[in-house]
Amino acid sequence: MRGGPLLDLSPNGLPKWLDQWGHDFFNLQSFLCDFVETAVSRYHGKIRLWEVSARVNTGGALNLTEENCLTLVARTLEVARRVDEESQFLIRIEQPWGTYQSRGQHRLAPVQFVDALLRCGVGLAGVNLEIAVGYSDRGSASRDSLDFSRLLDVWSSLEIPLHITLAFPSSSQPDPQADQGIGIEPNSWKSDWSEAAQAEWIDTFLPLLIAKQSVTGIYWSHLTDAAPHDFPNAGLIDATGRPKIAMQSLVEHSKSHWQQ
Template sequence: MLGPGDASMRADIRFQADEQGGTFHIRTKDVPDAAFRIQADIGRAGDLILQTCLLPPREKPYDLALELARHRMKTYIHKCEDWLMFNPGFAPFAAEHFERARDVFTEALVAPDLDAEGLLAASAIDLGMQATDELAMAHADILLHRRYGKKTASSTTLGTIIDPRTDPALIGPTLEAFDLVTVPMRWREVESKRGKYDFTALDRWLTWAHDTGKPIIAGPLVDFSPGALPDWAEVFRFDYASLRDPLYDYLEQVVTRYIKHVGMWKISAGLHLCRGGPRPITEVIDAIRTAELLIRRHKRTARRMIEVHDLFGDTTARVSGSIGAFEFLERLGAEGLRFDSIGARLIVGGTEPGTRSRDLMTLSDSLDRFFGDEHPLLLSACGAPCRDLGEGAGRWGEAWTPDRQASWAAKVIPMALSKPYVEAICWSAHTDNATPDPGGESGFGIVEEDGTPRPAFARLVSMRRRLRRPLGPWVPPGAHPPAQAGDGSGPSNE
């Protein structure tokens, strides 16, 4: 359930089956008006997370399909206003589908019976999904040309995340096309026995990066998620007073060893979700502050990043002690913690809350929430799977396959780079074992374990090559000659 501002909230939800399908009985605990979020198979568009508008409580059940369609109509109108995209010439296909969706939705409102209402509402959802996705991509195309029409992308625009356990000689050739590489650092693997540090794998990759001139993002340094702590430290998981000293010793060893070789430090990743169990926010802040001060002590100019997960708030209402990504960033700012960039994890097709399949408009809207923040944004882990990962993962249009993964990358990467505050993007896993889905599966890699590229790899390389030269002015659909750029009119930069 969601409250005002799409803030996650706890609620008592019961489902009662009946001859019409069933009824959700919902009792909210915090505010009376609430929105209902649900994963639904909606046919052509996929098996996706959708939601309703804020609904006041009442005895008579709402028609779920009708309310999902209503929210889709609202989303289109809201983003047209937000992006200054009301001119149909900016997105003619989106405008056409929206008009059809609105007509069908109106018919559903006056349908003579529930069966007709349900069919019309389902059609309105489908048309509305087409309209919002097309609007998101049309807006992205305009802003991408505005951003890169007269200049090339920076030399650190596209990266990928590797698994330190893999051999650089095996996958190194497929990394040549990427601007930067993220090297995960896992306490469990570095210090499997207390006081005994094994830097073999990390040394191999940092040496490779030095030899090839690849900038490195390293981390997370602080990670309390399941499986992150060494076995000997698990006994201290909920005893931070005892965990703090060995954590500091580990951080000191890592930072001292690699401070001259790392371009940016990922201090933490998703600590606000408390996946490893409830943890007071004061302990989280202390651990982050310790790492931040340690890095600055060794090199004051070293760049530091805080990574947030689940931009949609799915986990917050489910995991005790968790707080939302944006609330967490506000708290860090209030505590005076200093960092250079925000990292955001944008994953779909996973089985964990916050990683399930979503439509393009929802992804674009989630990135818009960073608009106006003083910190540059890195999509520090962005990806979709090449296969179905199991129950709850959903699908984006067709089922997840290597080709579907490539199609998703071809749309989402340009959409993200069109946002002027997005500094760089790292694909979430170069090979499947780089960053397994926390739900228990892996499949986000763009390269096979033997170094064979998948279709998404070619798409990413092609996009990076395209941005090595200016794109030129944006051409409106069907317009001849090309429109002149820089006249001060047109869609918003948000």
């Protein structure tokens, strides 16, 4: 069983009551470490794979500096590891190509951020790369198979398991259940955003991900568009409860690659 993320360091990712502690990093760190300790302790022996924190490389929560984010992530990993030495603890990296660095607010590339944690020896057991294609702000631009392969090869050099979380829009229409701060890019992949394009994108890139030895887990961002979620129209089931074409595509790949 997989749990988390326990913390989300993106803008508005932390509870509002923590806003008053935004300028008191030491107390803020104490509160968050206590929460991580409580959650991991409660499910000790039941959950063996934890995503401790998400979107740690881009940050934005409570205007934390990059250095503070790195310190906070390292400390929470240490706490989780101390509570449960047998479980595996991951972090999630968004925009793994590092396109957000063009804003000039970050010194470390995504892979450098994770490498720094590994050098600290805080018990990081793997990294979850969030690849959300077609979205503004927190997404990545469309890439070809060669770019995907190169990205995974770079991350594989860290010699830790890679988990991949995917998102791709099935429509450019407004999605009232999605995070309203995340928009859909006007420039599409090969054709207009549609259910067929979503399924074709899966058919193109999923076999590549499966073939990479370093990739040990592949996830879709969310199941249904009927429940609150981050990325607009990325669910495998639409808001009316109807499965999209992408759902069948994933089922077929599962039967082809994983089932005997």
